[in-house]
Amino acid sequence: MPNLNKIFERHRTAALAEPKPVEWQCVKMMEEAGELAAELLIDSEHKAVHKSPGADGVKGEVADVIQVAMCIFYNIGGTTEEFEEIFEQKLLKWEKCIRARKERLQKIVEKKRLTFYNNGALWKIIKILKLSTRQKNHGIKT
């Protein structure tokens, strides 16, 4: 399997060889995001799009979005080192949000005296809590 840094550097080389302006690349990224959305809808239980899946599938469309986003990043002067640094910061922020959300939910669960908390049951609990809040707001007794 190729090293991720080498892949990034190959993307950088390809991106810098791209003659189209970043504004065009941004539009292209939106097009790829649309293709990703369509693939997800084709793949979903709702079958909201009546098309056959494309050859790339959902994962391929995710890769297309990332590839164009990276193209923009490198074309505005970004480097692979910067990309790593920025991504590390973004990841730390995201992980902090996830921890905070879990702590908030844990407090709700404790407040409701639900002792069966675990990741698998968490969303069921949230649904129950939302439902009971909705019922309370609408005067529905359980």
Ligand SMILES: [Mg+2]
């Ligand atoms: Mg595509």
